Amino acid sequence: MYYPVARPRRLRSSANMRKLVREHYLRVDDLIYPFFVIEGKDKKVPVQSMPGVYNLTIDLLLKEVAQINALDIPGVLLFGIPDHKDSLGSGAYDENGIVQKAVRAIKDNYPELLVITDVCLCEYTDHGHCGIIREGKVLNDPTLELLAQTAVSHARSGADLIAPSDMMDGRVQAIREALDGEGFEEIPIMSYSVKYASAFYGPFREAACSAPQFGDRKAYQMDPPNKREALREAEQDIAEGADIIIVKPAMAYMDIISAVRENFEHPVAAYNVSGEYSMIKAAASMGWIDEQRLTMETLTGLKRAGADMIITYHAPDAARWLEDQI
Numbered sequence: 133m134y135y136p137v138a139r140p141r142r143l144r145s146s147a148n149m150r151k152l153v154r155e156h157y158l159r160v161d162d163l164i165y166p167f168f169v170i171e172g173k174d175k176k177v178p179v180q181s182m183p184g185v186y187n188l189t190i191d192l193l194l195k196e197v198a199q200i201n202a203l204d205i206p207g208v209l210l211f212g213i214p215d216h217k218d219s220l221g222s223g224a225y226d227e228n229g230i231v232q233k234a235v236r237a238i239k240d241n242y243p244e245l246l247v248i249t250d251v252c253l254c255e256y257t258d259h260g261h262c263g264i265i266r267e268g269k270v271l272n273d274p275t276l277e278l279l280a281q282t283a284v285s286h287a288r289s290g291a292d293l294i295a296p297s298d299m300m301d302g303r304v305q306a307i308r309e310a311l312d313g314e315g316f317e318e319i320p321i322m323s324y325s326v327k328y329a330s331a332f333y334g335p336f337r338e339a340a341c342s343a344p345q346f347g348d349r350k351a352y353q354m355d356p357p358n359k360r361e362a363l364r365e366a367e368q369d370i371a372e373g374a375d376i377i378i379v380k381p382a383m384a385y386m387d388i389i390s391a392v393r394e395n396f397e398h399p400v401a402a403y404n405v406s407g408e409y410s411m412i413k414a415a416a417s418m419g420w421i422d423e424q425r426l427t428m429e430t431l432t433g434l435k436r437a438g439a440d441m442i443i444t445y446h447a448p449d450a451a452r453w454l455e456d457q458i
């Protein structure tokens with residue numbers, strides 16, 4: 133008979149034993165919660181493909197933000213859905229645009245809560261692409277100017293961090309220069325440096341009414357099979373002045389999160405995107421999986437992969453479950 137000398141099971145024998153040797157933790161301090169803001173008053177429109185997520189007018193947004201703040205979640209990420217869209221996405225950089233108004237309202241009421249704004253044109257363009265279109269192509273350089281204007285208008289409204297998600301080349305530098313030129317050199321850029329052209333964004337595009345009206349985003353977002361390219365994107369954004377690197381989506385890209393963590397010293401954020409959330413919600417509603425366990429396992433897995441923070445629609449649930457554990 134052979135008896136193993138090393139028995140890893142010895143350290144799994146009880147809950148307290150497991151606590152002593154636990155390597156990674158999810159904390160409420162790691163979480164960022166996204167919101168979708170719409171024009172008007174007293175409207176809370178459910179996003180069909182994302183149970184528990186709504187399009188909210190600013191008055192109702194403030195009520196939800198109160199809960200996020202009470203849960204001690206450190207930050208929220210805002211997406212604006214304007215009433216009016218046009219070919220240049222002018223609602224994105226309008227001083228009285230939906231996000232600009234929402235930022236001011238939140239900062240007036242909750243000055244300590246970090247307000248992060250997504251900088252992109254796709255929610256504001258009638259064609260649904262993330263930049264200016266000419267002859268069916270998304271133009272890189274002319275788009276930079278509009279993104280920079282958008283970032284400055286968000287900063288003027290009081291945004292604490294600026295998060296460009298458009299995937300135009302050189303946008304971090306363009307935004308950094310524009311922010312610095314307007315006296316916002318202290319505002320960090322949280323760049324969606326590593327953002328793949330992913331089917332996991334499907335439910336988001338319903339929520340933000342931002343599906344491209346023709347073609348797809350493959351000519352600007354990254355090709356999912358590529359990993360070395362992720363490091364090039366991160367390196368370039370860091371050289372341009374990015375302060376935090378976002379990897380998106382998260383679950384199918386944990387190797388990318390871990391590669392970015394190992395190759396750079398900058399904080400890494402994982403974006404646990406809409407489709408990842410909807411898959412868990414859908415399976416849970418069928419009674420096929422345990423929602424709480426699966427959510428916590430997923431989010432903790434992202435920490436283990438190397439994420440310093442996680443943008444997730446599960447944030448309020450996760451925060452409540454973490455509270456229950458204490």
Ligand code: PBG
Nearest residue numbers: 252254297332333336405406407
């Ligand atoms: C805007 C943007 C998208 C997401 C975040 N910012 C959509 C896209 O690129 O199509 C996706 C977020 C999610 O799916 O939760 N460009």
